[in-house]
Amino acid sequence: MAKDFPTREENYSQWYNDLVIKADLAESSAVRGCMVIKPYGYSIWEKMQAALDKMFKETGHQNAYFPLFIPKSFFNREANHVEGFAKECAVVTHYRLKNSPDGKGIEVDEDAKLEEELIVRPTSETIIWDTYKKWIQSYRDLPILINQWANVVRWEMRTRLFLRTTEFLWQEGHTAHETKEEAIKETEQMLNIYAEFAENWMAIPVLKGTKSPNERFAGAIETYCIEALMQDGKALQAGTSHFLGQNFAKAFDVKFLSKENKLEYVWATSWGVSTRLMGAIIMAHSDDKGLVLPPKLAPIQVAIVPIYRKEEQLEQITEKVKPIIEALTKRGIRVKYDDRNTYKPGWKFSEYEFKGVPVRMAIGPRDLENNTVEIARRDTLEKDILQITDIDLKIEHLLEKIQDNLYQKALSFREDNTFKVDTWDEFKKVVEKGGFILAHWDGTAETEQKIKDETKATIRAIPLNEYFEEGKCILTGKPSKQRVYFAKAY
């Protein structure tokens, strides 16, 4: 097969793009900035969805669906929100086309102009809080714990497959609570669920923290986030959970009668992760031979390739493989037996290697004699000959081992690339190398902006309960009580 693409060292950005396209994960479409998610890529996303959806439901959330379109005026209601979201977006102005006078095409029917333009949702706080107003009268109606799986549109000028696309898929949770405390608890709970998902399913260690005001969600009081480190030393925001205070309740006039019989504004949270996670999973683990997928999210976990010359050998191998497939499937392991005669084993080997299949199993005539199979691990590229006895158990353990190894490798990488820095000169030097920098910051937006202007690094996260110590701001020398994480980011 031998896909032609650069190494990470040669051109990280091109390496990423080629991997996405050549491994059949996604591609650009005819519509600027919008991607087509291909079956192999979508299958990974489905597995992410299933795992997250289960975690959401186990914590009492229900799914629902709100309209794609939002009346323009809704954005105006929350002052910060309108600044952040109502600018670069797709605007629906008409609801009909008609035949062109020349008879050769269709054109917008100017008689079908909307009285008020509709915005294709960039996020759904406004339309949802307009709805919650109808649902909430009393404390008995609270909490509302709703999630939505949906597509959203943000008119991005520079797009990259999965990382930043005009349309993307995501989930957005929107909850309503009686008290501030309960809402903050919810915000933190969802952050922890995201972190758990990133670490246990995607095999990516994440930092947890809050955002500085500059990086906060437009309309939030506090934005919590998880941040992951990619192999090129850049950080990637992998999920956010927002404590919205009473901002949206006030904007949409959503009050409830409390247990104490007082009319109070409702407290809100929102939280989301998107198909951006696909970008994270690709960049965190893959290598110069192609994709490396964590077993828990891999569409194919084991690819079985028969090695044969004659048709009768294939038949014998297929007979031998049947109970293996059955036993693996019974354990919930996703197996593909590739007996296509249109491709040679070597081609198949590199295909599965390139597509990041965690385990490849090869079986040929000699294996039949010895009751063995050849196993190749995608993560370490190690090969081994295994007896077929209990092969399902062995493979199950191997998949767990691979999942764990990927996580440990990513964790070591992050640890090796997290630096405590105390002088501005060193900061500038380390930023160039990449990685997380733990440094003191004076707490002002101006300083953060100056640091960004000079180095492109931003504050990725303010640690939740760590790194409290007296220090001096890396840029201004003003006093600081906590180190924060800086990095260049996607």
Added chain:
Amino acid sequence: MAKDFPTREENYSQWYNDLVIKADLAESSAVRGCMVIKPYGYSIWEKMQAALDKMFKETGHQNAYFPLFIPKSFFNREANHVEGFAKECAVVTHYRLKNSPDGKGIEVDEDAKLEEELIVRPTSETIIWDTYKKWIQSYRDLPILINQWANVVRWEMRTRLFLRTTEFLWQEGHTAHETKEEAIKETEQMLNIYAEFAENWMAIPVLKGTKSPNERFAGAIETYCIEALMQDGKALQAGTSHFLGQNFAKAFDVKFLSKENKLEYVWATSWGVSTRLMGAIIMAHSDDKGLVLPPKLAPIQVAIVPIYRKEEQLEQITEKVKPIIEALTKRGIRVKYDDRNTYKPGWKFSEYEFKGVPVRMAIGPRDLENNTVEIARRDTLEKDILQITDIDLKIEHLLEKIQDNLYQKALSFREDNTFKVDTWDEFKKVVEKGGFILAHWDGTAETEQKIKDETKATIRAIPLNEYFEEGKCILTGKPSKQRVYFAKAY
């Protein structure tokens, strides 16, 4: 609780609307024609999705995702398609808003006008076939068997919750094949899957057939459909599967090198069902007391209500109920134990009745003494006292019985309301009563249109392999070789 809503007899249309809203399935939103699907309604849709998705995958289909937006010019490529779909649709003309000069709001930024307008997809054949062009070169690339779960928008003038909304959720399958025969086989296979789903999951019997040219999908050679009968005697199209021939391949120039080394146009199908099925399920089974849901799709299959005066009685009941819940859950039965002390048992009874929960289980102090529970069936409203021994098995059987009963009831209703009619006078009379009419038709679009104009009835389906007999057209008296199904329809 005692929801206030008319009976079916009094006002069927209002009955339907009230049920949808008061049973918390869906409601209208601030955006004209767009609905909010509430958690209880969405949970039914999720169960439909899961069942269908499994059937699609078992027949070799994979999910993928294509862009929400379609360039206007794409619609022009297929002559019939543009007539059918590119008219009443949401048109995106701009990609930015800006602050109004008066500083009080935001307005469309005229500098951000798109060169070519984008249409919010009403269906995705065009964008998908534009993509398939890149994927298909040789017969080795075929078949492509892809499905997409997505939202679509059709600018409907008169909307009704679930039945006809501007935005709705659906799945759309789009497949590409080497031969005509294979594509037709696929079209028929998917029709059969839809019929199986309607009958086994929704407990709704359906007619299978093809559409007359008048009712055919714009761009299809043949449209297959399943049609169900609602309690008011109107038909509802519950799913369609289209044989598209080479129309879209020609429109988007998608050719493949065949095994015989010839360049040929690819053969296509597309097929879809939507949240309209929610409307069908409500209208097919529900009664004047509220929703009646088929157990296989009910969010809650068994609601357990404790009957008690004193707190210690509740504790005893809860102790008794615990192993019941466990045993039911183990069998995959969805149970809700409603021990809220804010509502009385009578209120809960009518709540679950109204929401169509198939089985209600009540347990009070006397039941504790006798080791019994009281069971009420939603479909027949019958009550029974059952010994707790093996209660999980008994409930499992009861749910199966209810599922089957709903289907049989709907089937009897359809049989009682399907009429062979041979004269125009009788036709006009029977149409008024409602139901399916099996009558002869001369095969012309003009006659179908005349019948529609006079009676509002349309041809719902041309039976696949039935009702072949010599006869005379019900309107024109011209010769006909097959009876077709007429009905007034949603």
